[in-house]
Amino acid sequence: MTAADILPVLHDSRSANNGALKTAVVALVGNPNAGKTSLFNRLTGLRAKTANYPGITVDLRKGRMRLSGRDLELIDLPGLYSLDALSPEEHVARSTLLGEIEGRAVPDAIVLVVDATHLARNLTLASEILDLRLPTVVALNLIDAADAADITIDVGQLAMELSCPVVPVSARTGQGIDDLREMMARLLAEQLPKPTVEHTSCTAGCHGCTFAARYEWAERVTEGIAQIPHTHGRRTAAIDQYLTNPIWGTLAFLSLMLGVFYLIFSLADVPMTLIDEGFGRLATVAEGLIPTGPVNGLLWVPAVGALAMGFFVLGYRLAGISWTWRSGVAAAGVAALVSMLPADDFRSLVVNGVIGGVGGILVFLPQICILFFFICLLEDSGYMARAAFVMERLMRVVGLPGKAFVPMLSAHACAIPGIMAARVIEDWRDRLVTILVLPLLTCSARLPVYAMIAALLFGDSPQKAALVFVGAYSLGIVATLATAFALKKSLLRGDAVPLVIELPPYRLPSLRNALLTVVDRASVFVRNAGTIILLISVGLWALASYPKLPEGAGSPGAASDVAGLAAAATEAKQARIEQPAAWTGQTRAQEALAYSFAGRLGRLFEPIFEPLGFDWRINVGVISSFAAREVVVSTLAIMYGMGEDAPDQQETLVETLRRQKRPDGSPVFTTATCLSLLTFYVLAMQCLPTQAVTRRETGSWKWSFFQLGYMTLLAYSVSFVVYQTAAAFGYA
């Protein structure tokens, strides 16, 4: 076999389908922790991609390989203990193996991954898979670990017992991979017999349970072919003595997580600043490229139209949207509309809508990636099972399983990796409740809002300002647990499914696997969530830009604010007497925003948000930060006439906000209003990426709208109570 024969090739469905032989589908099956994903990565390299079937929320990793001139598709099925489908992932694995997925036949062959260091347990599943009578090759993985543990296995004898070929491999070192490829090629060429052995002496009509029969068979086979020293597993047992201890284990878990969080915030800082600055620079470049003077319509319109169309082609390709007549007309219509825009508006769309929107998505990517990286390392090392074990008892109080704890901790950096990490929870209802409550936890995007309000309330006392943060974090945690409890008592009734979890042996995690997982998850996020978010950012841009402020006119209806504006203007003018040009620009930005749909909506919502102590300008902030909560700080800066760069100088912003007066002369940002605004931002959704990810993980918009609905309702009612109570005590 030459190297060219076995090199994996890039996925290309057209050429594959036109080939002489149809693309063979090979499924990789095995227990969780059997090293299945490492083997998959070893076989397909970097050419794997995440695919999902319509109607199924579970991600399946697929990769193309070329074996002896034949294309084949390798599918990495979720780990299984048996063919009983008890989780969405297991259900997909089972349906794939039985050919129950629409439009997909039974796989042409199976690579059954067996952990050589835990033969008895792995052979139990093997007996069930072999009973499917599909062409199967057994990959006896972790053979290097078995050697190191002095476990000797008679491979020939094992192949006899299983009546199918057995190839000892090590996904970690690459040992035996070529042999496995060759065996797969022979299997697909139908040169090998199908397994025929009967593995269970009693399957039906017998009072004992079928699992017991399979275990007995597996143990009998293991005893016959392998010698396992008595010291096997002693090291794991010694470590577990501490890590599963109720006190030491909890302490170890919490300090580990604290360390991970410290690393996330310290490591993500540099790339986040770089992304922020990079997009800032890109915006400046784009601004310079677009002509300011009058343009030649004959050149301008087709050029911009083509540019917009190109953007759609790229976007559709990334998000996997197919070109139907409907999506084509939508793209062409929007492109035509964009090409009609005056140059000034087009510049604003590119700079604020598109570049700002993409930047807003990508700025949190470093945090998401680093978090995924650590979760993957912890998972690979075997520690994650211990974390779930230790947290089980605490979490059950609110009706959630111990496995929900890691997603909840992750959500303190960002809800998105938290929601994606909820996949470890087997039970669908438990998983759904966890996903629904996660966005209530304080993520890092809330911190700028907290900082602004803390400075407004207690700018003079760092200790009191710190209390604001503690209070906001605690409110988030209490709301999360209480909502989970309420959901488990009402809509998604039922206790947490009691814990049954394998505590796998501790192993050195693979950096390569962790990095591949991070790349995979990040691309899923950018492709799927990114496109929707970009669309909404452009929508919000339009909301804040149209209708345009007529030349030389002030905003209608702003008359009532003239007094307040004038007062603020005078003071601000004194502060910025050196920059009169900038000042007129700020006033103009403020008036344009007030005149736009967003400004009008702010006024429209005035009666609704008044009981919360918000004035119409705060409403504009709430509306414009619908897609990304941290935007409220810059919107408030514009609304109170500070200009867009003001948030960088927090003291000026806070000073200006403090001076704001209502029409009746009372200050806007009273203690009651500040507390109410803080409460609102702790509890309200205000994050579109999270909603897009919720839709992806739950498979329907229904749950993302439910999430948005209950969080908005919760935020509104708690803020209402907070404001009215504080007002009653005279803090308004």
Next chain:
Amino acid sequence: MAFRVRLLHPFEPENINMTPLSSTSQGMVVCSRVEGEGPEITRLKRMGVCSGRPLEIVRAGDPMILCVAGTRIGVSQKLARAVFVKPAELAGANRDADDGDRKNGQP
């Protein structure tokens, strides 16, 4: 809850010496029966906690740690209450009886 624990009759010979796993401390035992059904019970059984199988209790408590078929598993007390076990030294005779039943049960 999807499963219910049924009280066993204490005077039937096969139930003598049988205790719920939840109130057993460390040591080797043999699982006599698992009561109830539903996904939780299936999850337990497919990990190897099913009738006739030897179990080692590594750490009692909630959740507890068992060693089954060479791997360690964590099981919450709630599920352990549905599992009835016998000390390993008493299990030999009973296992033969189980095998007898199984033979009789076959067509």
